[in-house]
Amino acid sequence: LGRDRLDEDAWEEIEDSLIGADVGVEATRQIVDRLRERTRVLGTRNPTELRALLAAELVEALDPTLDRSLKVGGKPSVLLVVGVNGSGKTTTCGKIARVLIADGHSVLLGAADTFRAAASEQLATWAGRVGAEVVRGPEGADPASVAFDAVKKGVDTGVDTVLVDTAGRLQNKVGLMDELGKVKRVVEKQGPVDETLLVLDATTGQNGLEQARVFMEVVDVTGVVLTKLDGTAKGGIVIAVQRKLGIPVKLVGLGEGPDDLAPFEPAAFVDALVGTDA
């Protein structure tokens, strides 16, 4: 965007920076069309203004008025953490527990990933790090029953929050998605799930939208946690996820440590998205 007339190259650069950030072809086109319209109306002439307008357009697409806080307050509040393999669910459980505990909550972690090698050990390590309790089942146990036990124990012992970690599953695996639906239904026998958080890896490309669509359908996702934003990936797919499905990003993951979790800030996210490469 280093030119002082809005020629086609300037527009192409804008398009390329959005595509390069994984915003996707369709959303990019819609955003650029709206931007062209606005620059016409406003008589925008220079690329600096154009960039500011683009940022404003993207922030708007992310609906900055949305409430992105975690719904905690039930007794206990129950959070279910879901997503595809390796996206950062277990780590995110640990980090969220850390934040809640720092706020004075008591937290119990439910290890409903009974499938992946050493998954419950990993969650137990996180529990130890952040000072949460953990409920585990034997390897290969029914994940729904472990989740049920965790919530039950949470209710019985009066903890503030139960965070249920689930196994990674690709959204096209029907059997595994059915299993996840069952985990949620079984947990709901003891009361509503307050938040179902979809953990999305910022490096994910266009498949991220399909992930969100299917997980939404199966477990009614209430928020996204966008992880691994500390890398070079921009995570632009969440713009399509927000626009098409209305699921807001609530938190971002910025590293592997317990404190590497932050609230999602649309303006800062957009800055990083259009800033460096544009």
Add this chain to the structure above:
Amino acid sequence: MFDTLSDRLNGIFTKLRGKGRLTDADIDATAREIRLALLEADVALPVVRAFIARIKERARGSEVSQALNPAQQVIKIVHEELVNVLGGDTRRLQLAKQPPTVIMLAGLQGSGKTTLAGKLARFLAGQGHQPLLVAADLQRPNAVTQLQVLGERAGVEVYAPEPGNGVGDPVDVARASIDHAKRVARDVVIVDTAGRLGIDQEMMAQAANIRDAVDPDEVLFVIDAMVGQDAVNTAEAFRDGVGITGVVLSKLDGDARGGAALSVREVTGQPILFASTGEKLEDFDIFHPDRMASRILGM
């Protein structure tokens, strides 16, 4: 997607019949549609550009204008070129003349390295090798335990002198594993490493140190098939930081189109050796460029 690309191109080419030659405008329109198809499949932008340039060249030739169905002919060309870039014939693992053969795994966090370590061990054991798995991820919580479980499932010894979770030096473990392998007569050593970001200089330096400590015959870069435009940055960072001799695409059992395969091939110039296609140790296959080309095009 095949239908869509096919339909899109058919739309462009209906005018062609009887005209005999593609105009520049026809070719540009064709190139635009192919570009879209590739971007929707997550092929990285700079890679798309280079690829389209090649396709344009061939679309100008007589093989298209003289075809009965020019749209299908173009798709055939795109497919062929994709297969070409993806590697034509696949290569096998390079085994050392002097055992042990050392295979080091590297990649981003959560890409599928540890699972692949188990898969490779099982695969090689099935071919009569005596592999040794090495737990050199001492950082991610319970990475060592995870590898131990997988080793047990594969029936393969796991060298894990350090407990991990922040305790132990991965470079030392990697170095010592080679002596251990020689002592107990293992002919393949598979070194699992921690996930790391390309921009994390300290961690990339650690990876280079592990590499220098084990002098690997293969450094396999494991990349998630769902990855988007960042594939190029990451592949460049691992190519420059650790050196890559081969690529493994993981999570191909998903429904991502996997355009990253093309990006990584272009950037690293190294072959894609294997496809990881599930969570179980047997979900593992030789990479097939032709299948991948069809997949990227949604055929």
